[in-house]
Amino acid sequence: MSARRTQSQRSQWRLRVTMLVIIFIVTVFGTRLMQLQGLDPQAYAAKAAASGVVSVPLPAKRGQILDRTGKALADSIDGRMLIADPLATKPYAGAIAGVLSKELGLDYFDVLAKLSKPNSRYQYLARRVPSTQADAAIAAVKATVKALIQDPKRKAMPFGGVYSQPDVLRTYPTKDVASNIVGFLKDDGTPAAGLELAFNSRLAGHDGAETYEVGSGHRIPLGENSTKAPVDGEDLRLTIDSDLNWYAARVLRTAVQSSGSESGSVVVMNSKTGEVLALADYPSFDGNNPGKTKAADLGSRAISDVYEPGSVEKVLTVSALLDQKLVTPRTKLKVPPTLPVQDRVIHDWFPHDTIRLTLAGVIARSSNIGTAMAASQMPAHQLHDYLSAFGLGQRTNIGLGGESRGILPDYRSWQPVNEATIAFGQGVSVNAVQMAAAVNTIANKGEYVSPSLIQGTATTASGDKVGTDTSTRHRVISPAAADQMSRMMEMVPNPVTGTAPKAQVTGYRVAGKTGTAQRVGAHCGCYDGTFTVSFAGFAPADDPAFTVYVVVQNPRNGGGGGSIGGPAFSKIMRYLLSRYAVAPTNTKPAHLPIQW
Helix, strand or coil: CHHHHHHHHHHHHHHHHHHHHHHHHHHHHHHHHHHHCCCCHHHHHHHHHCCEEEEEEECCCCCCEECCCCCEEEEEEEEEEEEECHHHHHHHHHHHHHHHHHHHCCCHHHHHHHHCCCCCCCEEEEEEECHHHHHHHHHHHHHHHHHHHCCCCCCCCCCCCEEEEEEEEEECCCCCCCHHHHCCECCCCCECCHHHHHCHHHHHCECEEEEEEEECCEECCCCCEEEECCECCCCEEECCCHHHHHHHHHHHHHHHHHCCCCEEEEEEEECCCCEEEEEEEECCCCCCCHHHCCHHHCCCHHHHCCECCHHHHHHHHHHHHHHCCCCCCCCEEEECCEEEECCEEEECCCCCCCEEEEHHHHHHHCCHHHHHHHHCCCCHHHHHHHHHHCCCCCCCCCCCCCCCCCECCCHHHCCHHHHHHHHCCCCCEECHHHHHHHHHHHHCCCEEECCECECCCEECCCCCEECHHHCCEEECCCHHHHHHHHHHHCCCCCCCCCCCHHHCCCCCCCEEEEEEEEEECCCCCCEEEEEEEEEEEEECCCCCCEEEEEEEECCCCCCCHHHHHHHHHHHHHHHHHHHCCCCCCCCCCCCCCCEC
8 A cells, every 4th residue: 555655656746847847848938939929028129119111212313414416414323322220320329420420521410310210220311422432431330330339338239230222323524514504403412503403303203112011120021012113314405515515615714714804605506596506604613513613603694694785786776777778788877976865975985086987887896876876767666676576675495494584675665865875785685695596697597596405395394395396486687688787797807897807717707796885783773884795796607507606794904895705706616617517608708888
């Protein structure tokens, strides 16, 4: 009996031990299973922060801005976007923010907030960073964090937490060539000026996005996953010849600097099509570093700045008189030393006694008095209509934002003195593209053709369709009147008769006109003693291929349209005729009597 009891007790003991072992094993495995399933209370919050849905942008490539030959004036290249994982960066947020503010110029406090953001695994720090710059910044971050981890006072965590992904970076390969019309992007990628702004909806495209689930800091293969592909922007092809624009800009810079002037513009047009082959401004800027330039120099003065055109407008007035058959190039005028009109006295730019000039002589010598005398035959409303038909007082709608319409006063407000001064280019204002298109009307046998900057058709931010396919034409003067005016303009660069002998181009017939006008001061609203000087012309005079207009603001060397604008015109026109292989017409130049 005793033996049986002892055996039973042993069996119960073995059973208890076995049950304890089983309970221990189950407890160990259960605890580990809870940890693996994220149910460990200490790990749960960390896992929650490491899980969720991440949306990663897929940047669209911005369309190129190309010149007429396909050369890129604005391009998009591979860059990087910097991204932070706050779960990893939070312990070192201050140090990392300091590194990035130094390396990339980012705002310290903005970066600090992103690096410390709770319950987040994905925060943008910067976009459109050059690859080499991004790599250097990330390397600096890693070195800084690694040093902090080695500090025994710091909690040991994986270093880094800042990485990069592909992004699109805007660049301007030709630097300052046509930059005043191309424009630029701000650091945040938004357009700030020029064609970049005017055609942003066409160029920008639409970013895509990739969305996926993450868990414990890793992508879940079978989790939520969707991709919206980016739509790249469309290219914009210009009528601009970038090599010509470069050359014209360098000639303009020399003219401005050598005369001590403030600024200047050059417009080059195809006389028959109205295509703008060059549109240069000085001062200019490098589109890759616009922040180094004054705000006033970031746009195109050729379309935004207005000024009185001075004597270049005489060709418009005289063209109208010729078209109405009120005068001929040989019309005889006795030009007095001064011309009293109402309470004003009109003078010529050169002192003289009474002189006998033909109308061709009035243009060749650029007589204000002679022009006013001839214009007195035409009613004010008729002269106004002609000037309007030449495009004055209205925008060219070339496609650039900020274009000024200039000022052509309503003829009903004209007094006799206004009609006299407007006839020779004072009391009316224009922009450079507007005036170039007006003079080009004479080169184009009396037909106005609206200037174009865009090839084909494109829609501006304001909804206007512009480009060569939308260019308009209308007749202003007869072909006969245009031919007469052109022959009179040949007298201007004539070394014997004209005011601009340095505007000649050897081997070619050149028609042109100088301009010198008083400027209205911004502070006083009155003539302030400074001047605008210019030269407009075309060649070959008897079969025009190109129209060139040079305008320079406030020269301080005492020069005028002939001595400053004329040489610049000659250099640009010579380059043009050679570049486009325009042969001389080999015809005899015009010869008209200047005096009688």
